[in-house]
Amino acid sequence: MKDKYICIHGHFYQPPRENPWLNEVEIQESASPFHDWNERISNECYARNSASRILGEGGAIVDIMNNYSRISFNFGPTLLEWMQKKDPETYQAILDADKESCERFSGHGSALAQVYNHMIMPLANSRDKHTQVIWGKHDFKQRFGRDPEGMWLGETAANTETLEVLAEHGIKFTILSPYQANKFRKIGDKEWHDGVGAKIDPRRAYRCNLPSGRSIALFFYDGPVSQGIAFEGLLNSGERFAHRLGSTLDQQAKEPQLMHIATDGETYGHHHRFGEMALSYAIRFIEEQHHATLTVYGEFLEKHPPEYEAKITEDTSWSCAHGVERWRSNCGCNTGGNGNWNQEWRGPLRDAFDWLRDQLAPLYEKEMKKLTADPWITRNDYIEVIMDRSEENVKQFIASHTSRNLNKEEESRFLSLLDMQYHTMLMYTSCGWFFDEVTGIETVQDIYYAARALQLAYGINSQDYRTGFLKLLAKAESNIPDYGNAAEVYNKHVKPTIINxxxxxxxxxxxxxxxxxxxxxxxxxxxxxxxxxxxxxxxxxxxxxxxxxxxxxxxxxxxxxxxxxxxxxxxxxxxxxxxxxxxxxxxxxxxxxxxxxxxxxxxxxxxxxxxxxxxxxxxxxxxFKDDQKKILDQVLEQTMHNIENDFLNVYNNNYPLMQAMRRLAMPLPRPLLTTVEYIVNNRLQQEIAKPEINPQEVQKLLNEAERMNVKLNAETLSFDMAKRVQDLMQQLGQYPDNVNLMDLLIDLINLFRKSPVEPEYWHAQNIAFMMRKEIYEDYKHWSDKGDEGAADWCRKFDQLYQSLNLKA
Structure with a gap:
């Protein structure tokens, strides 16, 4: 319908998890069978939204959609850095989606930038505010190939100075909670209307005139519908989700309306399994019903510039009812983990970090000037090195920011000073204050960043900043008596991990x-x-x-x-x-x-x-942690081989007896049951991993598991089998003429249909879907002309397509 629009914004973000000394995310056992939580969430959410399923009758997949090309979204720069290295396929799909959205939305991309490491901007000093925006903007432009129109603020935390910084750097708009609005009026009117308590119409764009004379557009998202995604089960039904989005639009109104929501992007697939599919279905439903038009913020602004203006309430956010107190005081906001705990530690933690930042700034400034570099311009530009650490680029950066040639030792000093500043920025990542306990993984991660900054500072001037820092950190008391306070956590857990x-x-x-x-x-x-x-x-x-x-x-x-x-x-x-x-x-x-x-x-x-x-x-x-596991795996290989032989001997020697007991419905003694379970599960894993996998052997083992009432290790086997089918599909994508490979895939997929092992063939389905779009028609053309080989190929591929639950 004309002038009725819907925009869905997803804030995709994970706190940086890298070891500050290694610049790598180390193994996290709690994320098993994945290496770490970034990898797990990427599999459950980020990748899924790049190729989300739309289901038809009987649950068959009728289409696959890149959700990012139809919604508004932002990704945290530090998350994209990880993704570029560790999940390049999803990373590229996100970049491609933005290019596709530019064509769909009148030249306006769906991607927004984000302040670099999710700092709470109202609590940052002016210098850090500028660096956060400059780094976020540069990171975005390098990845997406265009300047960002909008920028996401960490926790949507804002004040006037923050908006001034955004506007100064050419950001056209940002997204806020309706509870952050203070007052509003139609442009040209004299009287302001009270907006406190979300008394503002979220269906408009608002202009915010700033003291400097600049202005920025504000979008206040629809609070009830955004909350409904998390608490009303809207993602249980894509059609219900779509109806809820459209229900807030006034079909009788003559002025343009924008219904828009903002939620954590992880809602779609990680927090709510299959949430990405509900999103895809809602998008398709909206597009087909024509009651409203999908858009993104940049396109809406161009078509409908603000007719209203607004002022914000200072120092507010979307996740703290008390403004921004969640990141500096015991305001009462928490995740509800333990009712007896308090968050008095938040203030002392911020005080310690502020002290460290303010101690290191003069050191940085003084030493950079000795190297003939402008300290703060150089820091703002350091994002050019963060994104490209090749020797050629770094050499060029040093030369362009100093007025004389530096020797080798001075170059190292120059880079150490910048790395020190980099970590004083990262230690303010908002997640460190968000949760309930100072010893939580997110808070300790921020302390790691502080420890790295301290180490670099000591290497520059041999001055002891750590004693003063720990004195302040000791005031951040833990709710867990055994931990004492944050200084004790530093000494017991952070200090031993410091690397030189x-x-x-x-x-x-x-x-x-x-x-x-x-x-x-x-x-x-x-x-x-x-x-x-x-x-x-x-x-x-x-x-x-x-x-x-x-x-x-x-x-x-x-x-x-x-x-x-x-x-x-x-x-x-x-x-x-x-x-x-x-x-x-x-x-x-x-x-x-x-x-x-x-x-x-x-x-x-x-x-x-x-x-x-x-x-x-x-x-x-x-x-280091990953190498400990790697070496232990090597060491254990022979040990496990010996154990397996022992189990196999017990299995073979007692097999007739165990079969007889099963026929008599007698339960196996626990040692024998454990032996059978170990042998069958282990053999299945080995068979799946073989270069020449044999479906008949797999079938025998599955039959054995059923006959002996073996509990299969479903999670591990499902993971392994899905990966194997993915690898085979990739081979088929490279060599599509291989009909025997299609037969093998069909046999393997059908084997597990009635077993407790339920592999998720997500990657394989994507490959098959693309093959049908890009290759199938060529074979169909020759099949229609009487080519028997092409006809056989089409029949086999149709069979494979259906076995993967895809519908032509």
Whole structure:
């Protein structure tokens, strides 16, 4: 209907989870079977919305839609950085959706920018406000290839200064909660109307005139409908969702109306399973019914500039009834985890961070000026390095921001100063205050960032800022008596994880034992190059010695270390690392250790390690988390093989007896039942993983599981099977003529239809859907002309398509 519009906004965001020293998200066991929660949520939500299903009769998939191309959305820059590296397919689909939306919405893209790391802007100082917007804008332009029209504020937290900063940097609009409106009036009228308590019509765009003379457009989303998605079950039915969206539009009104909602994007698929499908169905329903037109904010603004103006209530947000107190005081807002807890820790935590920021700013400013760089312009531009750390780009950045050539040490100092500032920004990520307890993972993550900033500061001027910081942090008391306060958490949990070049050297020394090419290793945000690397082996014993140059790819700081590490089998490792002294010292150490090892004198080797490395002594526990698991998996491989043989012997020796007991409906003794379950599940996993998977063998094992009443490991097998079918479909996409591969896929998919294992063939369905759009018609053309081979291909593909629950 003319001048009636609907806009759905999704705020897609996860707090940064990277280890601040490694710039990588380490393994998170709670996200299993995925590596970490970013990966899990991407699978459940971000990827799903890039290829969401629309179902027809009988639940068959009739279409696949990229939701991002039809809604308004923003992604946190730090999340997109992770996605670009770890989930490039979804990342590209998001970028493609924005380009597609530009064609759909009169040249206006569906993507909005976001302040860089979700800082609560009203609580930030002016300098940080500008950097957050500059970084967010640059990140957006580099990814989406255009300037952003709108920008999402962390928690929609706003005040006049925040809006001034947005407007100053060319941002045309932002989205706020209706409870953030203070007053409004029609442009040209003298009298203001009270807007407090959401007494403002969310179906209009509003102009906010700012003290500087600039202005910015504001959209106050529909609060009740946005809340209804979370609490009224609107995503249980796509049609009901669509009706609810349209129900707020006044069909009799003559002025343009925009019904728009804003929610966390994770609602669609992560918080509500299949929520992305309800969204797709609602979008298709709206498009087909023509009661309203889908739009995005930029298009609506161009077609219908604001006829009303509004003022906001200062220091407000969408998730705190008390303004922005949730991020600095015990206001009462929490997640309801424990009614006996309080959040008095929030104020002291912010005070500690503010103190650290204000202590480090003069240091940064003074040292940057020594390097002939403008401190704050350089920091604002540092996003150019954050997004491209190639040596060529960094060299160019340094040269363009300094008025003289810097030597190697000065270049490292320059980059260390900027990395220090980067982490003083990240420590203000809003999630650190949002939840109930100061020892929560989100809060501790912010303390990690502070610890990294402290470490960098100490490396620059050797001044102790940590004592003052911890004194303030001690005032942030935990609700859990065993933890005490945030300073104790720092000392017990954060401090032991701090990494320096020596610690990286220790990791390298141990990791080299398990590497095929140990002379050159990339270690997350570091690189290691070894000289004089020597590996001796005697049975299970290994001794590695050498010199290694450890280089930080972030700060370009580097040093050379001497190392020696003894592996006694399993995870028993003893090693030492220390700064390289000279060649002669190294040669003597190497000779003594080698001689002792070759004589088989392990105790002498250990004594020599103690002699040469003293307190610089390391073990398996000094490895980074992912590599600990990698090495344990290698170590366990032989152990598990031995256990499997033992189980197999018990299984084979007692199989007739177990069969007889099953025929008599007698329960198996627990040890025998455990044996059967282990063998059948393990064999199924092995069969699924084989290069030449055999459907008949899989069927036999499934029959065995049913016959012996075995409880299958459904989650693991479903995950493995879905991945295997995905890999086979990718092969088919590359070699579509392979009819035998289609037969194999059909057989495998049909095998599990009536079993407890329910693989989700999401990726495979996407590939099949694209093949039908891009390849199928060519085969159909030749089939219609009498080509029997093409006709057979079409029949097989139709069968595969249906087995994947897709409907032509």
């Amino acid at each position: 070049l020596l610690r990286v050297g220790a990791h390298y020394a141990v990791a080299s034992l398990f590497s095929d090419k140990p002379e050159n290793l990339n270690l997350y945000s570091y690189s290691a190059t070894s000289e004089n690397y020597d590996l001796l082996e005697a049975g299970r014993l290994k001794l590695a010695t050498g010199q290694a140059k450890i280089h930080s790819n972030i700060t370009w700081n580097e040093d050379v270390f001497t190392f020696a590490v003894l592996h006694m089998g399993d995870h028993q490792l003893f090693g030492g690392v220390r700064k390289f002294i000279d060649d002669s010292t190294f040669k003597v150490m190497h000779l003594e250790l080698s001689n002792a090892f070759n004589r088989g004198n392990v105790s002498e080797v250990i004594m020599l390690l103690d002699k040469y490395f003293e307190s610089h002594y390391y073990s398996f526990w000094h490895l």
